[in-house]
Amino acid sequence: GAGVSQSPSNKVTEKGKDVELRCDPISGHTALYWYRQSLGQGLEFLIYFQGNSAPDKSGLPSDRFSAERTGGSVSTLTIQRTQQEDSAVYLCASSFSGASPWNEQFFGPGTRLTVL
């Protein structure tokens, strides 16, 4: 079946503009994660959605970052008033929920964001 998809694959924007990044998780996966991977850095957790529960936003670096997940499926990560330090690859992952062995995260290909 289809894996996690993300769009766009590349996004170049000007400093101060808003951007929206989209993630389509694997069908049936109730958990969805956003990560940021900056050049030379590891994976930085941003936000986590689990079913209809309130999302875990503890990793969002500032109030310019927000995310929504509509209908328990597609998610959009929004960065307002982008800054050059926001340039990174934004990765989305999804997984089955619950304390079960099916907790493996499946990753999308990422969106490379460049802020000029």
Place this chain on the structure above:
Amino acid sequence: AQSVTQPDIHITVSEGASLELRCNYSYGATPYLFWYVQSPGQGLQLLLKYFSGDTLVQGIKGFEAEFKRSQSSFNLRKPSVHWSDAAEYFCAVGNNDMRFGAGTRLTVKP
């Protein structure tokens, strides 16, 4: 709070040599443990995972990892490294609330 530490940012080994990548974690209960690999220009791929049972787990590409509860560690090993193993390796721990380490970049010398 849970955390994952990969103490080695960058490791260089010769082709054919053995490899061990370290991972230490802090978690309230016995977590699920994972190792992922990210090859240049590629997405993350799961190498192996541990949930319970035998503490030595086998993964793809000849990798294995050993869970040591007393040391809160889940180190990744490979007996003989190939040039194609050059990549970034991430340890991850958690249950529903997964967290990743910062990664270890592996360089393989000819």
